[in-house]
Ligand SMILES: Nc1nc2c(ncn2[C@@H]2O[C@H](COP(=O)(O)OP(=O)(O)OP(=O)(O)O)[C@@H](O)[C@H]2O)c(=O)[nH]1
């Protein structure tokens with residue numbers, strides 16, 4: 001799931017959104033945190049299992 005983002009997604013078609021909240025649900029080790037870090041840091045980071053939940057803000061151009 002996380003590695004499926006080979007490049008930064010194009011959000012230009014979403015430019016009418018001032019801000020939006022996105023919730024990612026999935027099975028254990030599905031790659032949810034990997035996707036989140038990919039969007040935030042534009043990099044792949046080796047993750048440990050998440051206890052509870054992550055909450056991140058991501059700015060897009
Ligand atoms: N092969 C492959 N591995 C992936 C992909 N995305 C994530 N991983 C790996 O899967 C493992 C789990 O990724 P996480 O992002 O921690 O998964 P998660 O859904 O946040 O897991 P929990 O926090 O336990 O619910 C990591 O070792 C990642 O490197 C993918 O697209 N392909």
Ligand SMILES: [Mg+2]
Nearest residue numbers: 032033049050
């Ligand atoms: Mg996680």
